[in-house]
Amino acid sequence: MPELTLTFLGTGTSMGVPVIGCECRVCTSSDSRDRRTRSSIFARTPECAWVVDTGPDFRAQCLREGIGALDAAVFTHSHTDHVAGFDDLRPLCPFPKGLPIHASPSTMRDLRRMFGFAFEGKNQFPGYLRPIPSEFTGPFFLGKTELVPLSLRHGRADVNGFLFVRDGVKLAAYLSDCNEVPPEVIEQISGVRALIIDALRHRPHPTHFTVAEALEISRQVGPLETWFTHLCHELPHAETSANLPAGVRLAYDGLKLEL
Amino acid sequence: MPELTLTFLGTGTSMGVPVIGCECRVCTSSDSRDRRTRSSIFARTPECAWVVDTGPDFRAQCLREGIGALDAAVFTHSHTDHVAGFDDLRPLCPFPKGLPIHASPSTMRDLRRMFGFAFEGKNQFPGYLRPIPSEFTGPFFLGKTELVPLSLRHGRADVNGFLFVRDGVKLAAYLSDCNEVPPEVIEQISGVRALIIDALRHRPHPTHFTVAEALEISRQVGPLETWFTHLCHELPHAETSANLPAGVRLAYDGLKLEL
Numbered sequence: 284m285p286e287l288t289l290t291f292l293g294t295g296t297s298m299g300v301p302v303i304g305c306e307c308r309v310c311t312s313s314d315s316r317d318r319r320t321r322s323s324i325f326a327r328t329p330e331c332a333w334v335v336d337t338g339p340d341f342r343a344q345c346l347r348e349g350i351g352a353l354d355a356a357v358f359t360h361s362h363t364d365h366v367a368g369f370d371d372l373r374p375l376c377p378f379p380k381g382l383p384i385h386a387s388p389s390t391m392r393d394l395r396r397m398f399g400f401a402f403e404g405k406n407q408f409p410g411y412l413r414p415i416p417s418e419f420t421g422p423f424f425l426g427k428t429e430l431v432p433l434s435l436r437h438g439r440a441d442v443n444g445f446l447f448v449r450d451g452v453k454l455a456a457y458l459s460d461c462n463e464v465p466p467e468v469i470e471q472i473s474g475v476r477a478l479i480i481d482a483l484r485h486r487p488h489p490t491h492f493t494v495a496e497a498l499e500i501s502r503q504v505g506p507l508e509t510w511f512t513h514l515c516h517e518l519p520h521a522e523t524s525a526n527l528p529a530g531v532r533l534a535y536d537g538l539k540l541e542l
Numbered sequence: 543m544p545e546l547t548l549t550f551l552g553t554g555t556s557m558g559v560p561v562i563g564c565e566c567r568v569c570t571s572s573d574s575r576d577r578r579t580r581s582s583i584f585a586r587t588p589e590c591a592w593v594v595d596t597g598p599d600f601r602a603q604c605l606r607e608g609i610g611a612l613d614a615a616v617f618t619h620s621h622t623d624h625v626a627g628f629d630d631l632r633p634l635c636p637f638p639k640g641l642p643i644h645a646s647p648s649t650m651r652d653l654r655r656m657f658g659f660a661f662e663g664k665n666q667f668p669g670y671l672r673p674i675p676s677e678f679t680g681p682f683f684l685g686k687t688e689l690v691p692l693s694l695r696h697g698r699a700d701v702n703g704f705l706f707v708r709d710g711v712k713l714a715a716y717l718s719d720c721n722e723v724p725p726e727v728i729e730q731i732s733g734v735r736a737l738i739i740d741a742l743r744h745r746p747h748p749t750h751f752t753v754a755e756a757l758e759i760s761r762q763v764g765p766l767e768t769w770f771t772h773l774c775h776e777l778p779h780a781e782t783s784a785n786l787p788a789g790v791r792l793a794y795d796g797l798k799l800e801l
Contacts, residue, residue: 298669299601303633304610339598339627342558351563363629363657368598370622374562397656398622410557 285541287454288327292344294534295319296515297364309516316520316535321364322459322513330426341368358386360442361393369398373412381413388418436463438490446472454542459513464500475506482511510534544800546713547586551603553793554578555774556623568775575779575794580623581718581772589685600627617645619701620652628657632671640672647677695722697749705731713801718772723759734765741770769793
């Protein structure tokens with residue numbers, strides 16, 4: 284059994300692919316890898332499992348991947364496309380102990396504002412979500428995996444990526460939403476086995492990396508493999524993949540990495 | 543062309559059907575009518591179109607039904623299963639004029655709390671949602687259709703149903719979330735052509751009607767046809783339908799009513 288299995292629950296940008304009402308060649312593509320729900324990743328280790336982010340597609344993603352249990356939920360930031368499915372953690376919430384929610388203090392503040400009914404704990408009914416807030420300000424463990432929060436710039440927002448380390452080995456770094464990776468983070472994730480990074484499209488964007496910018500970060504980090512995520516409808520899977528250098532690939536919904 | 547076409551975007555309860563992790567006979571049913579996304583309805587008239595509620599499945603529902611344009615969004619209440627897809631109104635938002643959002647003052651307050659980034663209007667980018675808040679305190683018109691807000695009890699929450707009237711004809715009443723319909727509302731919707739009403743399951747629930755309770759309301763209202771919605775995984779479509787009286791049926795995702 285691999286130490287860490289990562290499943291891409293979603294690899295799309297905030298509007299997903301297809302975009303509602305759009306008739307471009309990617310939005311009408313018959314390649315299933317061109318159907319992208321909102322970005323999220325599911326991590327399974329021999330001793331526990333967690334999800335990073337719960338966008339609006341979270342329930343559909345769990346059904347698609349047969350996810351029926353979770354030990355924690357971890358959040359990168361509070362933008363709607365990463366948190367709107369928060370209440371769909373309900374059927375995955377252990378009763379009565381509740382589900383640990385790991386987020387930065389500012390992301391937790393936003394989760395409390397948006398989903399106050401869950402945090403207030405007024406509903407003690409078995410069917411309701413009982414979040415156990417756990418604000419991180421540094422590395423923390425889920426089972427034997429160390430999660431190292433990484434501070435990234437995402438336009439005007441400060442967001443988190445995560446480095447997953449087991450037995451001192453940097454297995455994966457998940458940087459789903461960013462347009463800047465500070466030098467100290469490059470250093471932290473240097474030599475990671477799998478780099479998963481935002482690569483929205485080719486045209487510049489004020490809050491996301493382009494493909495060229497993500498390639499440059501990959502070059503600086505020097506991972507064994509690089510996977511692009513948070514992809515918009517300007518990147519057809521097959522054609523974009525064919526033009527990437529060795530070791531760099533586009534992720535797609537349902538892709539599993541065994542690390 | 544019918545005066546009013548209603549499409550059930552979703553007919554499920556807050557957790558949808560299948561429920562994540564559930565292996566009951568409805569959650570594992572092969573009958574497509576047993577797959578229920580979160581309750582919402584799409585209304586089209588010769589002159590305009592609107593949606594009632596935008597749950598977490600809203601984007602998937604629009605893609606399924608080929609919805610590419612909207613003139614307004616209307617809300618029954620602010621529970622997560624009815625609003626989590628709010629930001630997915632983005633690709634349906636006319637630019638630059640924005641999209642009228644019709645909600646009661648208390649529901650609008652919650653929408654502003656949850657989706658402040660949209661209401662603040664800081665993002666003038668064409669791709670962002672620009673809601674035009676319109677708080678109702680009485681009947682209002684969308685095109686030639688009069689929408690009469692109905693005050694309902696939904697556990698401890700006050701929520702709205704809506705009566706759709708054209709040329710003085712009560713075409714439909716949509717009461718998706720309730721466990722009490724006040725006598726004055728019964729009177730208002732009396733004789734409506736199509737009554738669409740919450741019928742969660744057979745067992746009692748603190749905030750939703752049971753099938754028997756919904757049947758009793760239907761008897762009091764006297765509609766031409768009654769459709770049950772907001773259905774949980776305890777109601778198999780075929781078997782439940784077979785036991786309903788004439789004129790009363792279970793709705794299902796994708797069902798269209800031409801009124």
